[in-house]
Amino acid sequence: MRIAVVRPQVPFARGGVEIFTDALVEELRVRGHEAESVTVPFKWYPGTRVLSQAFLWRLLDLTEADGKRIDMVVATKFPSYLVRHSEKRVWLVHQFRQAYELDRTDLGQFGESPGDRAIRRQIQGLDRVGLGEATRLFATSQNVAGRLERSTGLAAEVMPHPAQQLAYRNDGHGDFVLSVNRLDRSKRVDLLLEAAAVEPTLKVVVAGDGPDRPRLVQLASDRGLAGRVRFAGRVPAEELADLYATCFATFYAPVDEDFGMGPYESFLSGKPVITATDAGGPLEVVRDGATGRVVEPEAAAVGAAAVWLRDHPEEAGLYGSAGNAIAAGVTWDMAIARLLS
Amino acid sequence: MKVAIFSPMPPERSGIADYAALLLPALQARCQVVTVRRGRKTPPRGTDLSVYHIGNNPDAHGWIVEALRRTPGLVVMHDFVLHHLVAGLTIGRRDGHGYLDAMEREGGVVGRLLGHAVLDKRIPPLWENRPEDFHLAGEVLGLATGLIVHSHYVRARARAAGYEGPIWVVPHPAFPVPDLAPATGVEGEPLFGSFGNVNASKRIPQLLEAFARVRQRHEASALLLVGATSPGFDLDRRLQRLGLDGAGLVREGYVDERRLWELMLAADVHVNLRSPTMGETSGTAIRALSLGRPLIVSDVGWFSELPDEVALRIPVDGDEAATIAAALELLATRPDVRRAMGEAARDLARRDHDLDRVADLYVSAFELASGGAAVGDAVLAAVSEAAAAVGIAPGSLEANELAARLAEVEPGG
Numbered sequence: 001m002r003i004a005v006v007r008p009q010v011p012f013a014r015g016g017v018e019i020f021t022d023a024l025v026e027e028l029r030v031r032g033h034e035a036e037s038v039t040v041p042f043k044w045y046p047g048t049r050v051l052s053q054a055f056l057w058r059l060l061d062l063t064e065a066d067g068k069r070i071d072m073v074v075a076t077k078f079p080s081y082l083v084r085h086s087e088k089r090v091w092l093v094h095q096f097r098q099a100y101e102l103d104r105t106d107l108g109q110f111g112e113s114p115g116d117r118a119i120r121r122q123i124q125g126l127d128r129v130g131l132g133e134a135t136r137l138f139a140t141s142q143n144v145a146g147r148l149e150r151s152t153g154l155a156a157e158v159m160p161h162p163a164q165q166l167a168y169r170n171d172g173h174g175d176f177v178l179s180v181n182r183l184d185r186s187k188r189v190d191l192l193l194e195a196a197a198v199e200p201t202l203k204v205v206v207a208g209d210g211p212d213r214p215r216l217v218q219l220a221s222d223r224g225l226a227g228r229v230r231f232a233g234r235v236p237a238e239e240l241a242d243l244y245a246t247c248f249a250t251f252y253a254p255v256d257e258d259f260g261m262g263p264y265e266s267f268l269s270g271k272p273v274i275t276a277t278d279a280g281g282p283l284e285v286v287r288d289g290a291t292g293r294v295v296e297p298e299a300a301a302v303g304a305a306a307v308w309l310r311d312h313p314e315e316a317g318l319y320g321s322a323g324n325a326i327a328a329g330v331t332w333d334m335a336i337a338r339l340l341s
Numbered sequence: 342m343k344v345a346i347f348s349p350m351p352p353e354r355s356g357i358a359d360y361a362a363l364l365l366p367a368l369q370a371r372c373q374v375v376t377v378r379r380g381r382k383t384p385p386r387g388t389d390l391s392v393y394h395i396g397n398n399p400d401a402h403g404w405i406v407e408a409l410r411r412t413p414g415l416v417v418m419h420d421f422v423l424h425h426l427v428a429g430l431t432i433g434r435r436d437g438h439g440y441l442d443a444m445e446r447e448g449g450v451v452g453r454l455l456g457h458a459v460l461d462k463r464i465p466p467l468w469e470n471r472p473e474d475f476h477l478a479g480e481v482l483g484l485a486t487g488l489i490v491h492s493h494y495v496r497a498r499a500r501a502a503g504y505e506g507p508i509w510v511v512p513h514p515a516f517p518v519p520d521l522a523p524a525t526g527v528e529g530e531p532l533f534g535s536f537g538n539v540n541a542s543k544r545i546p547q548l549l550e551a552f553a554r555v556r557q558r559h560e561a562s563a564l565l566l567v568g569a570t571s572p573g574f575d576l577d578r579r580l581q582r583l584g585l586d587g588a589g590l591v592r593e594g595y596v597d598e599r600r601l602w603e604l605m606l607a608a609d610v611h612v613n614l615r616s617p618t619m620g621e622t623s624g625t626a627i628r629a630l631s632l633g634r635p636l637i638v639s640d641v642g643w644f645s646e647l648p649d650e651v652a653l654r655i656p657v658d659g660d661e662a663a664t665i666a667a668a669l670e671l672l673a674t675r676p677d678v679r680r681a682m683g684e685a686a687r688d689l690a691r692r693d694h695d696l697d698r699v700a701d702l703y704v705s706a707f708e709l710a711s712g713g714a715a716v717g718d719a720v721l722a723a724v725s726e727a728a729a730a731v732g733i734a735p736g737s738l739e740a741n742e743l744a745a746r747l748a749e750v751e752p753g754g
Binding site for chain 2: 047048051052054055058059082112113114115116117118119120121122124125126129
């Protein structure tokens with residue numbers, strides 16, 4: 001089949017969705033499909049820009065390319081799922097969250113002006129249209145599916161996607177807790193830094209980059225964490241695999257996260273995950289005392305959980321192994337068979 | 342956002358007053374809503390959006406149309422046919438010319454001539470015998486910056502009348518079911534109930550004829566007719582003419598809300614027929630859904646949109662009475678069908694007519710109506726500029742394609 005995998009692209013930014021869709025294209029090709037990634041630059045501000053970006057996707061003609069029919073499009077994220085196609089599959093990573101659960105929070109985008117309120121409502125209307133047209137609708141987690149159903153009434157099948165390809169391995173119980181994430185506020189890496197401030201023996205490595213990095217670096221400095229917290233930046237695949245292999249646990253506690261590849265990558269390295277009770281998607285696989293630690297989103301609780309895992313290597317190993325069994329069950333073979341069926 | 346609501350409110354006795362009162366607290370929990378005192382022509386200072394509840398009754402809605410004339414805004418269209426309202430606002434105020442103008446706006450020269458005939462009393466009032474042919478909604482539509490309607494039927498009629506503004510279809514909210522026992526002393530096995538005014542447009546003659554047939558086979562069945570008899574409708578003579586002796590017929594006139602619920606609870610099947618329709622939604626049918634009672638309805642307007650699982654729909658044609666009889670017969674002999682339909686009705690009320698859901702849809706419409714036009718203009722400006730820069734001329738195929746796609750992303754499009 002000729003399959004176009006569509007996604008918006010924030011120029012110069014690369015995160016979970018880019019990794020996921022690139023892998024999907026590659027895995028489709030491996031299975032004999034002619035797959036291509038189709039992207040359109042995305043800018044979400046000022047508010048009206050969101051609608052003109054949605055309009056761009058609506059205008060695209062992906063029925064054929066170079067005189068040859070495109071059999072299917074697979075869309076992942078707002079506003080790419082507004083593209084029109086008779087065989088549109090949506091594997092939803094997330095909706096435009098500022099129009100939903102993030103509205104009127106610190107992470108929201110829209111104010112109280114009539115214009116902002118109208119844009120937000122229109123985005124919701126567009127979701128009902130774009131997602132309602134899908135011939136099959138999948139969500140990467142129960143959390144995403146639940147939000148979708150509450151906001152639009154549309155039901156999605158839950159289908160997690162496999163973690164990115166890395167040389168996953170477990171080189172033993174190291175002495176640091178690892179955070180792998182894009183550095184923006186919603187990922188709540190500051191919670192881990194505050195935990196390190198509370199627990200004076202805790203060592204932390206932060207991998208990833210993003211707009212929140214200067215604030216986080218400043219915070220680490222303010223708390224006197226030099227020597228115990230290392231900002232590794234965006235690291236190459238080999239180094240990332242090394243970090244996973246040598247940490248004693250990972251920290252992954254964004255606010256109401258959609259899905260999050262972090263726990264899966266951690267589990268594939270045999271490492272338990274520390275998350276928070278309000279983290280959303282990760283809670284579907286991180287279970288307290290089974291595959292990691294689930295604690296209140298407070299520095300003291302996170303710090304205590306991290307120290308406990310560091311000081312209980314046997315339990316940490318058991319949790320990591322239990323997580324590994326979950327992550328190993330999510331394969332591209334199964335996912336692609338279901339996606340195309 | 343501050344929203345001013347122009348609506349009849351209790352103690353005024355009207356379905357729309359009940360509706361507005363039911364909805365008001367749920368809206369006030371979501372945004373700043375004020376109700377405008379009856380007779381006031383302008384919204385309070387600082388209002389972002391004026392919302393007008395419009396129905397066909399000139400006594401209840403005349404002042405609201407006058408306010409709409411001064412400050413265009415979002416119209417909640419409870420009826421699509423507004424002939425009676427317009428007649429009240431014109432002829433009822435000795436403004437024959439106004440009526441002629443309204444008729445001409447909608448029906449051209451023929452409409453104007455018919456209007457003359459009405460004024461000269463050469464033909465019966467059109468709002469009584471041909472309202473569906475001349476809806477006279479043109480002025481209200483012309484003043485509405487957006488419409489909230491309760492059915493796809495009314496939406497389609499507004500579009501057919503040339504309305505191009507945004508329209509939101511918002512279901513009628515379900516009334517909370519009071520904790521009451523079914524009325525005693527009204528019995529039947531089963532008991533069919535019809536609630537509302539007793540007149541020809543509620544298809545009472547056809548219902549009586551159908552019931553008489555069914556009762557021959559189901560002697561324990563009964564028909565409960567609740568509501569005031571409309572002027573000019575002689576129920577006794579109808580019964581006589583149909584050769585019915587009134588056996589099995591239980592009659593109650595106008596009843597208060599509490600008694601209405603008790604009687605509705607007592608009925609096993611609710612019959613809610615009408616033709617012609619003014620595009621209205623039936624508050625009594627919504628109550629039947631909340632109570633989990635199967636419905637028999639006319640296959641017209643909003644009623645046609647009720648799903649098969651909850652309502653048997655009766656075409657308005659030459660076989661109407663026979664079809665009603667078949668529906669009554671089915672529900673008389675199949676309590677299992679009554680139960681299944683009742684459960685589906687209750688589910689529908691919970692799912693589609695839930696008060697909180699309806700209030701959310703209202704606030705969504707408020708927000709789009711208030712800010713949507715400016716947002717639409719901004720998006721249009723950006724797109725137009727880009728289109729012009731690459732030489733896409735107005736009216737070209739490309740421009741039409743752009744317009745079609747743009748309409749899909751514009752607020753209320």
